[in-house]
Amino acid sequence: MARWEADPRGRLERAALELFTERGYDQTTVAQITERAGLTERSFYRHYADKREVLFGGGEELEKHLVAAVGDAGAGLAPLDALITALQAAEAVFRPRDAARKRRDAIAANPALYERELIKLASLSAALADTLARRGVDARTAQLATDMAMSVFRLAFERWIAEDDAHFAALVRESAHELRQVANTTGSGPSSSPTR
Amino acid sequence: MARWEADPRGRLERAALELFTERGYDQTTVAQITERAGLTERSFYRHYADKREVLFGGGEELEKHLVAAVGDAGAGLAPLDALITALQAAEAVFRPRDAARKRRDAIAANPALYERELIKLASLSAALADTLARRGVDARTAQLATDMAMSVFRLAFERWIAEDDAHFAALVRESAHELRQVANTTGSGPSSSPTR
DNA sequence: AATGGCACGACAGAAACTGTCGTCACTGAC
DNA sequence: GTCAGTGACGACAGTTTCTGTCGTGCCATT
Numbered sequence: 001m002a003r004w005e006a007d008p009r010g011r012l013e014r015a016a017l018e019l020f021t022e023r024g025y026d027q028t029t030v031a032q033i034t035e036r037a038g039l040t041e042r043s044f045y046r047h048y049a050d051k052r053e054v055l056f057g058g059g060e061e062l063e064k065h066l067v068a069a070v071g072d073a074g075a076g077l078a079p080l081d082a083l084i085t086a087l088q089a090a091e092a093v094f095r096p097r098d099a100a101r102k103r104r105d106a107i108a109a110n111p112a113l114y115e116r117e118l119i120k121l122a123s124l125s126a127a128l129a130d131t132l133a134r135r136g137v138d139a140r141t142a143q144l145a146t147d148m149a150m151s152v153f154r155l156a157f158e159r160w161i162a163e164d165d166a167h168f169a170a171l172v173r174e175s176a177h178e179l180r181q182v183a184n185t186t187g188s189g190p191s192s193s194p195t196r
Numbered sequence: 197m198a199r200w201e202a203d204p205r206g207r208l209e210r211a212a213l214e215l216f217t218e219r220g221y222d223q224t225t226v227a228q229i230t231e232r233a234g235l236t237e238r239s240f241y242r243h244y245a246d247k248r249e250v251l252f253g254g255g256e257e258l259e260k261h262l263v264a265a266v267g268d269a270g271a272g273l274a275p276l277d278a279l280i281t282a283l284q285a286a287e288a289v290f291r292p293r294d295a296a297r298k299r300r301d302a303i304a305a306n307p308a309l310y311e312r313e314l315i316k317l318a319s320l321s322a323a324l325a326d327t328l329a330r331r332g333v334d335a336r337t338a339q340l341a342t343d344m345a346m347s348v349f350r351l352a353f354e355r356w357i358a359e360d361d362a363h364f365a366a367l368v369r370e371s372a373h374e375l376r377q378v379a380n381t382t383g384s385g386p387s388s389s390p391t392r
Numbered sequence: 393a394a395t396g397g398c399a400c401g402a403c404a405g406a407a408a409c410t411g412t413c414g415t416c417a418c419t420g421a422c
Numbered sequence: 423g424t425c426a427g428t429g430a431c432g433a434c435a436g437t438t439t440c441t442g443t444c445g446t447g448c449c450a451t452t
Binding site: 002003004019029030031041042045049050 | 437438439440441446448
């Protein structure tokens with residue numbers, strides 16, 4: 001017989017999301033989370049660097065997945081095209097929509113959690129730009145392309161969460177198309193009609 | 197005679213930047229900052245919501261300045277053009293280059309500070325997008341245009357800090373030009389030659 | 393059966409932050 | 423001139439987050 005219950009991280013993450021939803025992030029202490037999950041406060045910090053981190057367990061998985069996808073798609077495509085292509089495969093590592101929604105609501109309700117969300121996205125962005133750079137793309141070009149791709153990603157993800165039967169890849173394509181329109185609608189740039 | 201020394205915020209911010217530079221953010225306590233600035237720990241939290249905030253005093257000023265500039269430039273320009281035009285006036289509210297450099301180094305050396313930097317930029321981004329939206333720009337278009345403008349801003353600011361006699365407005369124009377090139381270099385978009 | 397690794401509990405403590413109350417220079421009304 | 427605010431601060435206690443350290447018992451390897 002095992003000395004402790006299984007899957008401590010899963011228990012902590014579920015307990016945390018419940019409590020954050022019930023009473024808010026600030027009003028729940030780490031002691032309450034660990035009490036509900038059935039371990040001690042000290043053990044919480046063995047699994048997570050700080051209190052916020054308990055909501056961001058899947059971040060590395062998404063990063064690895066997208067970095068690999070950019071590697072695959074990178075062949076003959078322009079940097080932004082490679083990124084947009086890779087993004088379309090992201091839905092595979094998303095949480096179920098309702099869990100993603102609860103998590104999003106908790107983050108939106110608390111600036112400290114939003115800060116953490118931002119640095120996770122920045123880390124993802126840096127990893128993608130680095131992947132492009134390793135494939136010979138100029139550093140500034142990689143940065144600009146990745147920033148645009150992340151803008152598309154955020155927009156598509158918001159819409160994916162909001163619309164019950166949305167298909168993420170389609171939202172990515174639509175958003176990327178809109179982004180290119182916005183980039184080109186200008187007095188000084190090419191006045192060609194948008195992509196079709 | 198005044199009961200207390202003048203400019204407590206200025207003293208706190210200078211003391212904090214000194215200490216962060218000398219021994220790092222994590223290794224300096226709020227008590228040390230307030231001791232050097234000549235007041236108590238409790239008063240620190242009357243001026244700043246938390247320890248990190250002491251490095252981000254000028255954020256509101258930049259935000260107001262840019263929001264106003266977008267309002268002025270908004271007339272007949274496309275959203276992204278209005279933002280890029282506004283950004284070119286940002287240097288007026290920058291700190292001296294050496295102070296900006298120290299601040300940047302402290303932020304780059306500490307993830308917690310970088311998180312705060314990101315949420316400040318996100319707040320600026322939201323304010324700019326809101327300004328566009330108030331002028332009748334579609335919400336998604338405003339978001340995409342603002343994200344691209346912020347990408348240009350970050351890139352231009354990095355270069356402004358790195359190069360001793362750089363002119364910010366010129367860096368903004370160059371970076372915006374590069375961004376449009378990257379957006380257009382694609383198999384599906386317009387294949388016209390870049391802006392000149 | 394001995395060995396070491398690993399995940400956790402138990403405990404102590406530093407540092408970040410908050411609540412509350414008292415103090416005193418300054419301000420404006422009278 | 424005086425006298426009740428007001429505002430900025432000090433003093434102090436308390437909570438919560440986070441860290442350091444050590445001990446314990448299950449488990450796998452040999």
